[in-house]
Amino acid sequence: MRKGDPRDQIVRTPPLICVEVLSPEDKLSRLRARVDDCVSLGVEHIWVIDPATRHAYTAGATGFIEVGSREFTVPGTPICVRLADLFGELDDESE
Secondary structure (H helix, E strand, C coil): CCCCCCCCCCCCCCCCEEEEECCCCCCHHHHHHHHHHHHHHCCCEEEEEECCCCEEEEEECCEEEECCCCEEECCCCCCEEEHHHHHHHHHHHHC
16 A cells, blocks of 8 residues: 555555565466456556566556566555565575
């Protein structure tokens, strides 16, 4: 959520970011439906993370784009998630 958004039990304002973390059971059709739901709600940034393959994508109405910069960012904000750090955390948990 954005800093100034209301903190209601039921989200009525689209969040700034939605993050989808894939599980082995996920199917592309279900993922596409979830992304379409986010788009229709007005979510500006949709991030998809595949922990099994260590790939990350931005998603939207036009499809999926692999993150080439190796980090998720939100322009105009300090939000930055380095994928190496994210996947490193996953590696640490599996040890």
